[in-house]
Amino acid sequence: MAILQIKNLHVTVETEQGTKEILKGVDLIIRSGESHAIMGPNGSGKSTLAYTIAGHPKYTVTEGEILLDGEDVLEMSVDERARAGLFLAMQYPVEIPGVSVSNFLRTAKTAISGEAPALRTWIKDVRGAMDALKMDNTFTERNVNEGFSGGEKKRHEILQLELLKPKFAVLDETDSGLDVDALKIVSEGVNRAKEANDFGLLLITHYTRILKYIKPDFVHVFVAGKIAEQGGPELADRLEAEGYDRYVKA
Amino acid sequence: MTTSNSTVPAQHGMAEHSHGAGVPIQIRSARLRSADVADFGPVSRVEEQYRYITSERLAGLDADVLDEYIGDISIKHPEGVTTAWVGSEHPSFGAAGLPEDRPSAAAWGSAEQAYLVTLPGDATADCEVQIGINSETETPSALHIIIDAKPFSRGTVILDHKGSAVLGENVEIIVGDEAEITVISIQDWDTSAVHNSAQFAKLGRNSRLRHMVVSLGGKTLRVSTSAEFTATGGDVELLGMYFADAGQYIENRLYVDHAVPNCKSRVTYKGALQGDKAHTVWVGDVLIRMAAEGTDTYELNRNLLLTDGARADSVPNLEIETGKIEGAGHASASGRFDDEQLFYLQARGINEREARRLVVRGFLNEIIQKIGNEEIESRLSASIEAELERSGS
Ligand SMILES: Nc1ncnc2c1ncn2[C@@H]1O[C@H](COP(=O)(O)OP(=O)(O)OP(=O)(O)O)[C@@H](O)[C@H]1O
Ligand SMILES: [Mg+2]
Numbered sequence: 045m046a047i048l049q050i051k052n053l054h055v056t057v058e059t060e061q062g063t064k065e066i067l068k069g070v071d072l073i074i075r076s077g078e079s080h081a082i083m084g085p086n087g088s089g090k091s092t093l094a095y096t097i098a099g100h101p102k103y104t105v106t107e108g109e110i111l112l113d114g115e116d117v118l119e120m121s122v123d124e125r126a127r128a129g130l131f132l133a134m135q136y137p138v139e140i141p142g143v144s145v146s147n148f149l150r151t152a153k154t155a156i157s158g159e160a161p162a163l164r165t166w167i168k169d170v171r172g173a174m175d176a177l178k179m180d181n182t183f184t185e186r187n188v189n190e191g192f193s194g195g196e197k198k199r200h201e202i203l204q205l206e207l208l209k210p211k212f213a214v215l216d217e218t219d220s221g222l223d224v225d226a227l228k229i230v231s232e233g234v235n236r237a238k239e240a241n242d243f244g245l246l247l248i249t250h251y252t253r254i255l256k257y258i259k260p261d262f263v264h265v266f267v268a269g270k271i272a273e274q275g276g277p278e279l280a281d282r283l284e285a286e287g288y289d290r291y292v293k294a
Numbered sequence: 295m296t297t298s299n300s301t302v303p304a305q306h307g308m309a310e311h312s313h314g315a316g317v318p319i320q321i322r323s324a325r326l327r328s329a330d331v332a333d334f335g336p337v338s339r340v341e342e343q344y345r346y347i348t349s350e351r352l353a354g355l356d357a358d359v360l361d362e363y364i365g366d367i368s369i370k371h372p373e374g375v376t377t378a379w380v381g382s383e384h385p386s387f388g389a390a391g392l393p394e395d396r397p398s399a400a401a402w403g404s405a406e407q408a409y410l411v412t413l414p415g416d417a418t419a420d421c422e423v424q425i426g427i428n429s430e431t432e433t434p435s436a437l438h439i440i441i442d443a444k445p446f447s448r449g450t451v452i453l454d455h456k457g458s459a460v461l462g463e464n465v466e467i468i469v470g471d472e473a474e475i476t477v478i479s480i481q482d483w484d485t486s487a488v489h490n491s492a493q494f495a496k497l498g499r500n501s502r503l504r505h506m507v508v509s510l511g512g513k514t515l516r517v518s519t520s521a522e523f524t525a526t527g528g529d530v531e532l533l534g535m536y537f538a539d540a541g542q543y544i545e546n547r548l549y550v551d552h553a554v555p556n557c558k559s560r561v562t563y564k565g566a567l568q569g570d571k572a573h574t575v576w577v578g579d580v581l582i583r584m585a586a587e588g589t590d591t592y593e594l595n596r597n598l599l600l601t602d603g604a605r606a607d608s609v610p611n612l613e614i615e616t617g618k619i620e621g622a623g624h625a626s627a628s629g630r631f632d633d634e635q636l637f638y639l640q641a642r643g644i645n646e647r648e649a650r651r652l653v654v655r656g657f658l659n660e661i662i663q664k665i666g667n668e669e670i671e672s673r674l675s676a677s678i679e680a681e682l683e684r685s686g687s
Contacts, residue, residue: 100637121640134638138635140639141660142656143655155642155645156642187656
C-alpha cells in the first residue's frame with residue numbers, strides 16, 4: 045500500500061510580467077488503488093499540478109510538500125521521481141527525432157527496474173500491450189511521437205503506463221482529442237494497467253465521458269489554483285450539468 | 295528550433311543570400327581556381343572562402359610552402375586495387391579539380407607526388423579500401439591523394455585521419471562512367487591537430503558517388519568538398535556529421551556544380567556542438583548552370599546546440615541559371631537542445647546524462663545510418679559516446 049500526499053502546495057512560474065502564483069495551497073491524498081478525478085476550467089492550474097508532481101523545471105514550489113510513502117518528492121530529480129514510482133501521461137507529448145519507440149521503451153524500462161528486461165518476455169509484453177491498445181507493431185520502429193496523430197500519442201502514453209508499472213499515475217487530459225472508439229480503447233488500457241498493478245490514479249479531465257469507463261472514487265473541483273470542492277462520482281455529473289460558474293463566482 | 299525551408303522557384307538569377315559587410319558579391323563559378331599558391335592572396339575576412347576561418351587557426355597551412363607529408367600511410371585493400379605514388383605529369387593528377395583557396399593551393403604545390411589508389415572496372419560493391427593517415431608531425435605538411443574509380447567500378451574508400459598533425463590535404467575523386475562508389479573521410483584527430491582538406495569529385499556519365507565527412511577530433515578541421523558533373527545521369531550524395539566541443543572549430547564547405555543536364559545531388563549535414571567556443575561553419579553552395587536542365591537538388595544542414603557558448607553558422611547558397619529543373623531546395627536550422635525532450639525522457643526514469651545522449655544520438659543517427667557499413671557505424675557511435683563522455687554531459 046503506497047500513499048502520495050500533497051500538502052498546502054504553492055507553485056509559481058516565471059512569466060514575462062514577473063512571477064505568477066498558479067497553485068495556491070493544494071491538499072490531496074491518494075492511496076494505492078484509488079481513482080481521483082480532477083475537473084476544472086481552463087487555466088485553473090491542473091496541468092501545473094501534474095507537472096509539479098513530475099518535477100518539471102519550469103515550476104517552482106514556494107510552499108508545501110509532496111510525499112511519496114513519507115519520502116520528500118520535491119528533493120528528487122525528475123528521473124528519480126519516475127524511478128520512485130510516479131508516472132505522468134502528458135497532455136502534449138513531445139517528439140524525439142531519431143529515437144525509436146522500441147529503444148525508448150527498453151531504455152525507460154531498464155532505468156525504472158534497474159536492470160535490462162529479459163529480451164524474449166519483454167518483446168512479448170510490448171507486443172501484447174500494443175495489440176490491446178490496437179497499436180500497429182510497426183510503431184516500435186518509428187521515432188518517439190514523431191508524426192503520431194493526437195490519438196496515437198495518447199495510446200503511446202498509456203502503453204508506457206502499462207509497461208512501466210508505476211505506483212501512482214497522473215493522466216493529464218489523456219481523453220482529449222480521442223474519438224469514441226479510441227476513448228474506449230485507452231480507458232480499457234488504463235483499467236487493465238490499474239487492475240494489474242493497483243496504482244493510485246489522478247485523472248485530469250474536462251469531460252465526464254471518460255468517467256463512464258474509469259470510475260472515480262473521488263472527484264475534485266479545481267478552481268483558481270486550489271481544490272474548491274470534493275465529492276464522489278455524483279459530483280462529476282453535477283459539474284457536467286451546471287458547469288463551474290458557481291465556483292468561479294464564489 | 296527555428297527552421298527555414300525554401301524551395302526556390304525556377305526563374306531565379308543569382309545567389310539569394312546576403313553577404314556580410316565588405317564581402318564582395320561573387321558568382322560562385324567565377325571563383326579563382328589555380329594550382330599556384332601565388333595566385334591567392336592572404337587569408338582574410340574580406341574573401342568569402344575565409345569569412346569564418348583565420349590565418350591563426352590554420353597554423354601555417356596557409357604559408358607558401360609546406361613540408362611534404364612524412365607520417366604513416368597504411369592501406370588495406372582487396373586484390374585488384376592498385377596503389378602508386380605519381381607525379382604531377384600523371385594524367386590523373388589534377389583530373390578531378392583544382393584548388394579554390396590558399397591552403398589547398400599551398401598543399402597542392404608542396405606535395406610533389408600524389409598517392410594514387412585505383413579501383414579497377416571489375417571491382418564489386420564489397421571492395422573496401424582503408425587508407426589510414428596517421429601522423430604526429432606538427433610542422434605544416436602537405437598530402438595529395440587521388441582515388442581513381444574506373445568506369446563500372448563499385449566499392450568503398452575510407453580515409454581515416456588520426457594523430458596530431460598539421461596537415462594540408464587535397465583529395466581527388468575521379469568517378470568513372472557508370473561507377474558507383476562511396477568515399478568516407480573520418481577526421482578523428484587528437485585535440486591539437488589542424489587539418490585543411492579539399493576534396494574534389496568529378497563524376498562521369500550515370501555515375502554515383504556517396505561522400506561522407508565525419509569530423510570529430512581536432513582543433514581546427516576545415517573540409518571543402520566539391521562535386522562536378524561532367525556528363526548526364528550523375529548522382530551525388532554528400533553527407534556530413536560533426537561533433538564540436540569546447541574550443542573546437544569545424545568548417546564544412548560544399549560546392550555542387552550542376553553543369554550538365556539530368557543530374558541529382560543531395561547534401562545532408564548534421565552537427566552537434568557543446569562547450570564554450572565550440573564553433574561550426576557550414577556553407578553549402580549549389581550552382582545550377584544554364585545547361586543543367588532537369589537538375590534535382592536539395593541541401594540540408596541542421597545543428598544541435600547542447601550548451602550555451604557554442605556557435606553554429608549555416609549558410610546555404612543556391613544559384614540557379616535555368617528554369618527547366620526538376621527541383622531545387624534547401625533547409626537550414628540551428629537550435630538549442632530541447633529541454634522538453636529531456637523532461638519527457640527523464641519523466642520515464644531515464645537519467646539526465648543518458649537522456650541527453652539519447653537525444654544527440656538520435657539527432658546524428660540519420661547520418662550514421664546512411665553509411666551502410668556496420669563496422670564504421672558502430673565505431674562512429676562509440677566515438678559519439680566518447681565525445682559525450684569527454685564533455686561530461
Ligand atoms: N510558463 C508559463 N508562463 C506563463 N504562464 C503560465 C506558464 N505555465 C502556466 N501558466 C499559466 O498558469 C495557468 C495555469 O495553467 P495550466 O496549464 O496549469 O492550466 P490547466 O488547468 O491545465 O488548463 P487547461 O484546462 O487549459 O489544460 C494558466 O493561466 C497559464 O497561462
Ligand atoms: Mg492542462
